[in-house]
Amino acid sequence: MSRIAECFAALQEQGRKALVPYITAGDPNPQVTVPLMHAMVAAGADILELGVPFSDPMADGPVIQKACERALAGGTSLGDVLAMVAEFRQRDQNTPVVLMGYLNPIEIMGYQTFAQQAAAQGVDGVLTVDMPPEEAEPLVMACQEQGLDRIFLLAPTSSPERMEQICALGSGFVYYVSLKGVTGALTLDVDDVGQHVAMIRRHTPLPVGVGFGIRDAESASKVATIADAVVVGSALVKRIEQCQDKPEAIPEEIGALLRAMREAIDATGSA
Amino acid sequence: MPDERGHFGPYGGRFVAETLMGPIEELRQAYERYRNDSGFQAELEADLAHYVGRPTPLYFAKRWSEQLGGARIFLKREDLNHTGAHKINNTVGQALLARRMGKTRLIAETGAGQHGVATATVAARFGLECVIYMGAEDMERQAPNVYRMRLLGAEVVPVTSGSQTLKDALNEAMRDWVTHVDNTFYVIGTVAGPHPYPAMVRDFQTIIGREARAQILEQTGALPHALVACVGGGSNAIGLFHPFLKDEQVALYGVEAAGLGLETGQHAAPLCAGKPGVLHGNRTYLMEDKHGQILDTHSLSAGLDYPGVGPEHAWLRDAGRATYVAVGDEEALAAFRALTRIEGIIPALESCHALAYAMQLAPTLAQDQGIIVNLSGRGDKDINTVARIEGISL
Numbered sequence: 001m002s003r004i005a006e007c008f009a010a011l012q013e014q015g016r017k018a019l020v021p022y023i024t025a026g027d028p029n030p031q032v033t034v035p036l037m038h039a040m041v042a043a044g045a046d047i048l049e050l051g052v053p054f055s056d057p058m059a060d061g062p063v064i065q066k067a068c069e070r071a072l073a074g075g076t077s078l079g080d081v082l083a084m085v086a087e088f089r090q091r092d093q094n095t096p097v098v099l100m101g102y103l104n105p106i107e108i109m110g111y112q113t114f115a116q117q118a119a120a121q122g123v124d125g126v127l128t129v130d131m132p133p134e135e136a137e138p139l140v141m142a143c144q145e146q147g148l149d150r151i152f153l154l155a156p157t158s159s160p161e162r163m164e165q166i167c168a169l170g171s172g173f174v175y176y177v178s179l180k181g182v183t184g185a186l187t188l189d190v191d192d193v194g195q196h197v198a199m200i201r202r203h204t205p206l207p208v209g210v211g212f213g214i215r216d217a218e219s220a221s222k223v224a225t226i227a228d229a230v231v232v233g234s235a236l237v238k239r240i241e242q243c244q245d246k247p248e249a250i251p252e253e254i255g256a257l258l259r260a261m262r263e264a265i266d267a268t269g270s271a
Numbered sequence: 272m273p274d275e276r277g278h279f280g281p282y283g284g285r286f287v288a289e290t291l292m293g294p295i296e297e298l299r300q301a302y303e304r305y306r307n308d309s310g311f312q313a314e315l316e317a318d319l320a321h322y323v324g325r326p327t328p329l330y331f332a333k334r335w336s337e338q339l340g341g342a343r344i345f346l347k348r349e350d351l352n353h354t355g356a357h358k359i360n361n362t363v364g365q366a367l368l369a370r371r372m373g374k375t376r377l378i379a380e381t382g383a384g385q386h387g388v389a390t391a392t393v394a395a396r397f398g399l400e401c402v403i404y405m406g407a408e409d410m411e412r413q414a415p416n417v418y419r420m421r422l423l424g425a426e427v428v429p430v431t432s433g434s435q436t437l438k439d440a441l442n443e444a445m446r447d448w449v450t451h452v453d454n455t456f457y458v459i460g461t462v463a464g465p466h467p468y469p470a471m472v473r474d475f476q477t478i479i480g481r482e483a484r485a486q487i488l489e490q491t492g493a494l495p496h497a498l499v500a501c502v503g504g505g506s507n508a509i510g511l512f513h514p515f516l517k518d519e520q521v522a523l524y525g526v527e528a529a530g531l532g533l534e535t536g537q538h539a540a541p542l543c544a545g546k547p548g549v550l551h552g553n554r555t556y557l558m559e560d561k562h563g564q565i566l567d568t569h570s571l572s573a574g575l576d577y578p579g580v581g582p583e584h585a586w587l588r589d590a591g592r593a594t595y596v597a598v599g600d601e602e603a604l605a606a607f608r609a610l611t612r613i614e615g616i617i618p619a620l621e622s623c624h625a626l627a628y629a630m631q632l633a634p635t636l637a638q639d640q641g642i643i644v645n646l647s648g649r650g651d652k653d654i655n656t657v658a659r660i661e662g663i664s665l
Contacts, residue, residue, distance in 0.1 A: 055565040056565050058287075058442045059287075059290075059445075065432055078562060103549045104549045104563040105563035107548055108548060108559065109563070129288050130552075131286060132286070132287065134284070134285055135286055153288065153289040153290075154289060155288070155289040155290035158292070158293065162289075177289065181450040182449060182450065
């Protein structure tokens with residue numbers, strides 16, 4: 001069983017929902033990332049989503065685009081991100097780590113090389129935003145051979161046929177993009193999300209994570225009533241941006257944000 | 272070409288976020304339906320004739336040819352189209368499609384502003400809302416076109432992220448599309464992006480090559496020795512080339528922007544100096560670093576200042592059917608001055624790259640050989656840029 005599957009199995013036994021924070025690796029500088037990963041786990045994160053910075057993050061909003069620009073200014077490459085995961089693994093063997101990003105850096109490294117190195121450094125899952133199932137086979141095969149989970153996005157615009165196809169190809173969990181738009185967008189219609197998640201569950205036994213539009217403890221707790229995992233990205237990255245001049249404070253600041261979400265989510269679970 | 276999933280050999284395809292897959296498939300189905308629909312084609316033809324002003328002339332540049340002392344050079348006068356460039360061929364087609372799909376809002380990205388102007392124009396004509404994304408740097412160097420778009424009723428949104436040029440405008444337009452997929456039609460201006468755009472935009476632009484092929488046969492009784500067109504994304508080049516692909520004796524030259532020189536890294540020539548990768552919805556040649564990050568580009572011409580290229584060009588390059596070369600800022604300026612003074616035609620700086628290569632090619636050929644250069648746009652929009660280089664304030 002993969003580390004991601006084990007994590008969801010354990011959470012289910014405890015009747016809890018997963019809290020999945022996203023940060024861009026190397027933002028605002030490469031030294032912050034590994035301590036921040038540990039701080040997020042200490043604050044109650046179950047799975048870490050580590051963004052691989054890309055020069056043209058088309059599916060992300062301005063907050064994450066700026067995070068990518070800061071990380072790239074600091075020289076963070078895909079190879080560096082893998083090294084960060086290896087460093088994280090020296091002290092944490094349990095928390096699953098998912099790499100999230102765009103295809104081109106992986107394409108340049110080569111699918112086989114990437115999958116081998118990612119597995120060797122302790123990565124558990126891979127999510128490439130701009131790789132729909134139609135184009136996914138080569139990378140999916142490479143990841144499968146190395147035991148890496150393939151996490152795919154589902155959108156409000158996904159037809160039932162696509163849901164079927166995507167769920168069959170994915171593993172670990174599926175990630176429902178809760179609204180039409182880019183990361184960090186505003187409104188979240190919980191009833192609508194609930195209906196879509198219910199539809200997804202008819203196609204797959206995989207856990208369902210929900211992201212986009214979750215900005216605070218309140219929205220996190222609402223989503224936790226519907227989904228197996230709550231993904232939080234832009235809200236955290238925005239706080240990182242506010243702290244970029246005092247990066248040593250970032251692990252604590254982000255930890256505080258996550259702890260509030262953790263408590264809200266757990267309160268929902270026991271209700 | 273392409274195959275049913277939009278592949279030109281290893282290039283093309285669909286590399287977008289899941290949210291866009293539904294809308295892209297909806298577009299593909301609509302396009303498949305209407306491209307074979309006689310009512311749609313009749314409306315398109317009527318608009319191309321009476322609104323755009325087609326057919327455009329194929330003009331024999333006699334004085335210029337004589338001065339260069341070689342092949343006879345013919346100019347396909349896309350600069351005479353309504354709005355002043357070939358871009359209108361495509362936007363008329365896409366706007367007709369948008370209307371049939373019930374979309375009420377057009378969005379577009381633009382570099383030099385020609386595609387933005389063409390989109391704003393058809394939006395005005397069809398009564399559609401219009402938003403144009405343009406790099407802040409490009410807005411400055413193409414101020415007259417920004418004003419034109421606003422006169423036409425479009426909202427022009429400055430893009431301040433990244434390099435503030437065409438690629439960033441494209442990112443921003445994609446973000447708008449993903450947010451407003453229900454009522455919005457994304458009018459992509461070149462033969463790049465996710466399938467079906469590369470094939471669809473090509474089809475709308477092949478009117479250039481179909482006319483040119485018939486015109487050269489009528490005027491000279493023979494096919495030309497070569498075709499020359501500038502390549503940014505590559506829509507005017509594909510439009511000219513495509514109807515000649517099976518005429519294997521006709522050489523095809525795509526001219527990229529060498530900017531300050533390929534060796535300086537300050538250029539926009541992915542086919543000459545890049546490598547394959549994935550960006551903006553397709554796999555194609557890109558300018559990228561060894562980590563797969565997209566590089567900033569440089570060209571005097573905002574319309575060529577793009578780090579990628581249409582996937583069909585990538586395929587034609589690898590297949591050896593077309594040859595891709597690069598011409599720098601200085602050579603393009605020399606061609607700008609030459610055509611203006613010798614033929615009385617002020618060409619767009621994009622087109623000047625093709626003209627500059629024709630200046631090199633013509634003297635190596637015999638006088639009974641012909642070259643067709645696609646004069647993809649007129650230079651009115653560029654006179655501020657050229658004047659600034661000459662130290663003149665207008």
